[in-house]
Amino acid sequence: MLKYISNKLEDPNFPLLGPNIKALKFWGLILPEISSKKWMYIAFHLSVIIFTATEYAEIWFVKKDMNLLLTNVKITLLATVSVGKVISFLIWQNNWKSIIDYVNEADKTQRQILNSDKRAIIENYTKYSRKITYYYWLLMYMTVVFVICQPFYKYISSEIYRESVRNGTGGYTEVVSSWVPFNKSTIAGYMMASLYQSYAAIYGGGWITSFDTNAIVIMVFFRGELQSLRMDCSNIFGTENSVVTREEARLRLEICHKRHLNLVKYSRMFDSCLSPIMLLYVIVCSVMLCATTYQITFETSALQRFITVEYLIFGVAQLFMYCWHSNEVFFVSKDLSLGPYESIWWTRELSEQKDIKILTEQFKKPIVFSAGPFSEITVATFISILKGAYSYYTLLSQSQEN
Structure with a gap:
């Protein structure tokens, strides 16, 4: 069954991005x-954007209950990021x-080359991309299912409630x-x-999964293309046993x-599309992780604590995957300038050696993705965000104790 579904998600016209393209089309991005x-x-899209606005309106009505306020704020902020993603994707479609x-054409071009080492790189990043995509979808919809089902489970399991x-x-x-503009107490x-x-949670989850996995x-492709x-x-000059002509x-x-x-051109275009969303992501994740950690500490219900922990895992996973893969692209791009010097350049004429020097200088500027104009998306940034979230949590805990 799972193999049948995965095969249906494949597209021969998009050997790398097949499932991701289908998700983007299915959810309307x-x-x-x-x-x-x-x-x-x-x-x-408008119906979910309006729903996000109603979440902000609800903050006013629950502001006196700290637990409800934090729950509302963290979900509303996550919904805000989702809205930002879909709006930015539509504006810069x-x-x-x-x-x-570009990714599709460059990937297909490399797949046509019959080189065992290169094919190993392609197969590795294709398998890795599928795992990331499917596991991310699973984690997201586990979170959505828990959020949708928790009121009904609470009603069934808690006699006091x-x-x-x-x-x-x-x-x-x-x-x-x-x-909502009607009485929801009936x-x-x-x-x-x-x-x-529930509709907004499912559709918002679709936005997040399709945008993030794409x-x-x-x-992942940029890393593989750099390798x-x-x-x-x-x-460039062949091998010592098989030297190529000038x-x-x-x-x-x-x-x-x-x-x-082309790699630099499209990586910069990608960064320009992603950077504003990542800036919003960094701010939202700091607040969301702080609020979620605080709720875990003071939550008395086992069910609510489990859901909150799962929500925290999803929030951390979202940010970590961006930081980790951006970090990999950065370090692989830094090593790219070693490539020309791994050739047999010393056996060639001086003019060819000068060409290698020029190419190497071109490769020296690394590719790095950013969160607005303030920070780069790296593992170091991820650690800084976790430290900041913990600091906010400590401050919030101390203010409540006082």
């Missing part, structure tokens, strides 16, 4: 060409399509805390609100030069 379907997806087309609902001393537990109102909240797989380029640079070496050098120019 890549809008269809047919006008009716296009406006249908825009209506879906042409840029994203250009990046996807059921009694408080029946005698009117306690309210219904919502899927996601949000404001059964009918609560069910209507829960349906809307961006992360593109980062492949370094390998080709080391073979004309062939010149052609290989020009191909490496052009590949690197």
